[in-house]
Amino acid sequence: MESGNKSLRTKMILCIILPALVCFSVSDYYILKIALGAPGMTDALARTLITRDILVFGASFAVLLVAVLLTAGGIVRPLKLLAGYAARLAAGDTDFKVATARRRDELGQLSRSIRATQITLKKVSLILGHASGDILAGNLSVRADAAKYPGDFGRIMVGNNQVDDSICGLIRHIRTAAENVASVSQQMSAEAQSVAHGATAQASAIDEISRTVADALKRTRDDRDNADRARRLSETVSAKAAEGSEKMKELSRALEAINKSSSYISDVIKIIEDIAFQTNILALNASVEAARAGVHGKGFSIVAEEVKSLAGKSAAAAKETNELLGDSISKSRQGLTIGEEMERALSEIVDSLDSSVGSIADIAEDCVRQADTIKQLNHGLGQISQVVQSNTATAEESAASSQ
Structure with missing residues (x-):
């Protein structure tokens, strides 16, 4: 300067x-x-x-x-x-x-x-x-009275008054918006509280469902274990039944062999009966000849009587043996029939057990799949529970903030 x-x-x-x-x-x-x-x-x-x-x-x-x-x-x-x-x-x-x-x-x-x-x-x-x-x-x-100020100062006052008018209008709009926001906030608070209560109830229901699903998962696993034990037991019973069926087949074959042997023995007994009958006839003839011989044929007569007695006993024994053998053959045939029926029954049991083993195996596999499905469902319910709990917390925070 x-x-x-x-x-x-x-x-x-x-x-x-x-x-x-x-x-x-x-x-x-x-x-x-x-x-x-x-x-x-x-x-x-x-x-x-x-x-x-x-x-x-x-x-x-x-x-x-x-x-x-x-x-x-x-x-x-x-x-x-x-x-x-x-x-x-x-x-x-x-x-x-x-x-x-x-x-x-x-x-x-x-x-x-x-x-x-x-x-x-x-x-x-x-x-x-x-x-x-x-x-x-x-x-x-x-x-401000803009007319009291000359030139640009008056325009400044006019601009200031216009700014004041704009601010007044803006404040009125803000006040109206604030009232609307307050009204909406109250409504949102009520809705948020309702949502929070609903979410709480939903979370409680999901927890109950989760416990039910967990219990169902435990029962399904128990059913799977029981099905596995039943399958193993059925396989054991099926093996034993198959073994019993084979034994019944062997018994049937043995009874059939006994039946054939009994037929042979029956033929032999018939031969013995024929021999006893012929011996008895010979003894009668010998008695007749001894009677004709008189005193000289007395010893021969005694022998003939003994032979006749022996032939009678042989015939009686052969008859009794034939009766017993017939009864044995009848019972053997009955036993053979029963054995065949038992064999068929055991075969049906084996088939049924095989089918049961297959069904039980399918049930076990279904239980495994069901357990996996329930496990996934339980995991999904856990995630849903977390989301619901998060939504509940958010709704409660929204309700608190809107108040």
């Missing part, structure tokens, strides 16, 4: 002094030329004139320089003050006093203009500050 003042002072000095010096020098040159060309001008007189002219020129220059410096100082200092005032106004500082406002010249007029601008800016600043305070305090009805 100081360098600017010096530059201004220098320019003023150059603008005033240089033209004056040029004019004075030109006029003095011509005057001195005329004087030196006058008749009777001696060298001493010429030197005296030149010396006097130089002294007058120097004194005039000094007086003119002092006058210019004084005049420049009276102009530059007020301009410097006014420039400082303008800079403070530009910086937003309105709290100062304009010292040159009482001057009657153009600088005073400029000072008064700066003073008026200062006052107007201070009023505008105060009004804007009060308007902001009123808005913060909730008083939205205060408006």
Whole structure:
């Protein structure tokens, strides 16, 4: 700022002094030329004139320089003050006093203009500050009278009033929106509480279902284990039944062999009966011949009687044996029939057991698959339970936050 003042002072000095010096020098040159060309001008007189002219020129220059410096100082200092005032106004500082406002010249007029601008800016600043305070305090009805402010200041007031109107409208919209949000929040709170209660009930139901599924999984595993034991037992019984069927086949073959042997024995007994019958006939013939022989045939008669008695006993024994053998053959045939029936029954039992083993194996496999399915279902229910618990917590938080 100081360098600017010096530059201004220098320019003023150059603008005033240089033209004056040029004019004075030109006029003095011509005057001195005329004087030196006058008749009777001696060298001493010429030197005296030149010396006097130089002294007058120097004194005039000094007086003119002092006058210019004084005049420049009276102009530059007020301009410097006014420039400082303008800079403070530009910086937003309105709290100062304009010292040159009482001057009657153009600088005073400029000072008064700066003073008026200062006052107007201070009023505008105060009004804007009060308007902001009123808005913060909730008083939205205060408006500035824009007609009292000239030019752009009036437009600033109009713009401020429009901003206040916009803020009022925005606040009304915000208030309406807040009321709507409050209403919706209450509704959401009620719905969130309802959802929370429903989610809690749902979580309880899912826990109950999970326990039921876990119990069903345990029972399915028990059924699978029982089915495995039944399958192994059925396989053992089937093996024993197959073994019994083979034994019954062997028994049937043995009974059939006994039946055949009994038939052979029956034939032998018939032969023995025939022999006994023939022996009895021979004994009768011998008795007849012994009776004819008289005394000489007495011993032979005794032998014949013994043979006859033995033949009778043999015939009786053969008859009894034949009866017993017939009964044995009948019972053997009955046993063979029963054995065949038992063989068929055991074969059917083996077939049934094989079918039962297959069915039990299928049941065991179904139990395994069912156990896997229930296990997956239980895992899925666990995930659903976690989701429901998370939703329950979220719903409770939403209900709490919406309140």
